[in-house]
Amino acid sequence: MEVVTKPKDFIINMALESGGKVISNFLLHGLRIKNSSDKKLILKDIKFELYTSNTLVKEIVYQGESLSNIIKKFAENGAWLGKGFGAKLFLGEEGFWNPECYTDSVEMRPNQETGIFNEYFVVIYDKVIDKLVIKVNYLQCEEEHVHELKIPLIQYKNKNQYILPLKGSISTCGNYNSLPDHRQHYSMEFAFDMAQYNVDQKLCYKENMCDEDYIVYGKDVLAIADGEVVDCYYSFDMTTSWNWDERKPYIDKYGLAAQCGNYIVLKHENEEYSFYGHLLTNSLTIKNGDKVKQGQVIGKVGNTGLSNCPHLHFQLMDGPDFLTARGLPCSFLNITDVAGNRLNFIQEENIIVHAE
Template sequence: MEIRTIPKDYIINMSNEAHGNVESNFLLHGLKIKNDADKPVVLKQINMELYAAETFVKQVTYCDKALTNAVERFAHECTWLGGGFGAQLFLGEEGFWNTEEYSSSVTLMPNQETGLFNEYFVMVYKEMVDLLSVQVLYEMEGKEYKQALSIPLINYENKNNYIFPIEGCVSTCGNYNCLLDHRQHYSMEFAIDMAQYNKEQKLSFKENMQMEDYVIYGKDILAIADGEVIDCYPSIPITTSWVWEERLPYFKIYGLASQFGNYVIIQHANGESSFYGHMIVDSLTVKKGDRVKQGQVIGKVGHTGLSNCPHLHFQLMDKPNILTGRGLPCSFTNIKDVTGDPIERIMDDNIIVHTY
């Protein structure tokens, strides 16, 4: 039995200490189970065991009807994950699953496969969960077998010092605690959308607002650290449709910009890269190959690509590729919360931060 996971090497745990306990919060993007034997196998159980400092703390199990339903649902609903733009966007790669070999039942014929897609975990314990053990129990020719795979969980620490990409008072949303927003995408797992309220603490403050009416529209976007511009797109002029069939013609013309608008990707030291999206057309002040300094203006906040209102889409990655780069959490050296206390990471969805 072949077991593979995305991520394959380690999972980032957004752990948070509170009231003497630790909340562990992490995501398994993909679990692949493939029958690599020359005989049929029958899946009996999928166990996902959580450990903290070698102590077993919790088990999540698919068995009986739950397992049958999960396999059937995966076969019918996840056929788009085999290749193309969708597979890259959600998994960071193509070919992780072979959709032609999906099994719609718990009986897997030779080379057939199944899996789980985007399994979220939230666990409160006295210590951080630091290991996920996946165990697949199956039957072949009347005998029971077990195959296991363990993945370490880490609390990722940034390798560079970063400043916030917009100055002033900024409303943030869509972070990792908003499970059905950015987080389900491979490179966007820890992405943040940034907007600004007006003096009445409103984002939209009148009907039929134009882009220029939004407070954040046209604000300077700053490079979060020194680095090199690895990729950018300066000239998509439109906001595209949320319906894929309507966006597809623009995707063929503008490529990734039809999704992310005008954007900049900067590679920083120590293997970390930042991404800035939805900029105003032709507002970029940098081009591919330019060296930039921390705090340098690289463009202006806009409303291009797949955008519901003027805002900055920001994320950090382990390489300068918006599809195959792995999303990383980002700590900042110059933000505080609404009470005035300095904070490093934005741990909650829909909070306001101030730069200083």
């Protein structure tokens, strides 16, 4: 039996204290279960155990009909997770799963595999959840076995000090609390989008708005910290379709720009990288290899790539490659909420923050 997770080393827990309790919030992007033996086996259950200081807090178990259903649905719908742009976008790599070896039942022949894709956990408890234990129970040669895997949960702390990449009152959306949004993608787990409302607190305030009608369009985008430009694209001049078949030819021709539009990747100290997407065509003020200072204008907000209106897509990563790097939470020095209270992380979906 082979059990592998994505990520495999640790999982980031975005724990938040509220009302005397701690809300633990974390995501397992992928779980692969493979029969690596030369004999068939039968899966009995998949169990997730959540711990704090070695105290079991909660169990989540897939067994019986629920287990059969997730295995069958994974076999029917998970072929695209094996290779290609989609596999990289959602898992950070190709080949984590091999669709040719999927089983559609709890009976697994040698080399067959199954999996769980994007398992979300939200737990309210007195203390933060600090460990996930995965137990796979199976029957083989009339003997019951349990394969156990332990994964630590950490609360990530940024290694550098950052400022928000836009100034003024900024509306944010698509953060990690919006489960089906950016978070399901590997590098975008903690990404979010930024726009601005007009004086009536509306993003869209009339019919048939053009790009120039949006308040945020053309606004300066700032470097969140000192760094170096390690990747950028400046000349993509269109928005692409949300239909994959229509977008794929542009992906094949332009690569990442067809997804993110014009973009910039900055390398900061301690191997943290910031990403800025959907920028205005030919607005970049930098090029690869340039050194930048915190607060320096590096481009302008646009509406290029896979975008439904002018906005800035932002994320922090542990590497320079948008498709293979791991997403990281990003705290900011200079943001407050609408009441003037100091914020570090943007932890709520659809809130307005102010940045000086």
